[in-house]
Amino acid sequence: MTATAVSSLCNTSISVGMGILMKAKEEPKAVVLAHLEWLLAQGRHIEVFAAVQGKELVYKQLKTLLRGRGIAFLWTNAYSPDENGLVEKMNGVLFANMPWLLWGEAFPYAMEVVNVSPSRALGGETPYTRRFKERPNVVVLKIWGYIVHVLTPKVLRANKLENPGKLGMFVGFAKRSESIRVLNLRTGKIQE
Numbered sequence: 001m002t003a004t005a006v007s008s009l010c011n012t013s014i015s016v017g018m019g020i021l022m023k024a025k026e027e028p029k030a031v032v033l034a035h036l037e038w039l040l041a042q043g044r045h046i047e048v049f050a051a052v053q054g055k056e057l058v059y060k061q062l063k064t065l066l067r068g069r070g071i072a073f074l075w076t077n078a079y080s081p082d083e084n085g086l087v088e089k090m091n092g093v094l095f096a097n098m099p100w101l102l103w104g105e106a107f108p109y110a111m112e113v114v115n116v117s118p119s120r121a122l123g124g125e126t127p128y129t130r131r132f133k134e135r136p137n138v139v140v141l142k143i144w145g146y147i148v149h150v151l152t153p154k155v156l157r158a159n160k161l162e163n164p165g166k167l168g169m170f171v172g173f174a175k176r177s178e179s180i181r182v183l184n185l186r187t188g189k190i191q192e
Helices: 029-039 060-068 081-095 101-117 129-133
Strands: 004-011 014-024 049-053 072-076 147-151 167-172 180-184
Touching: 014 129, 029 060, 060 072, 101 167, 147 180
Parallel strands: 049 072
Antiparallel strands: 004 014, 147 167, 167 180
16 A cells, blocks of 8 residues: 555553554544544543544544544644644654655554553553553564565475575564565565
């Protein structure tokens, strides 16, 4: 997917951040609704929902869901980043020095690193620990952008002498499996 926008959500009670890549800036409607419904299905209690008063989030379906669940909603002024403190700070930290060409791959990984890192606001605990009641496995974290070799299985090689490893660049973890995402340096495509 070629992402052109990002929607950042933050659960302020446990300081867990979540970034969702989108193809269009109007897409948050579906993304926010799906995320709120997922949180409620997990048994989470939401007291207040705060959002930027941008056109992409002000719509009837969201208001109906919030009112129906007894959730108060607070709209902050559009184009006022100082009123959206935590999310704006999180975006500023995550997007600082991020490679423009691959920001759609770098952003989710950076968000994951933030969520498994100790937070002063949580007394040294990680947002991941607050959310899942267990310590995160940080051993699996890798340096974003490091060079890897992707193994080509024997059945897919043209001949016996073909190099079994293709150079690639680590860009994150796969969403639906335990593999990693790799940018193929020869073709420029992402592989899992």
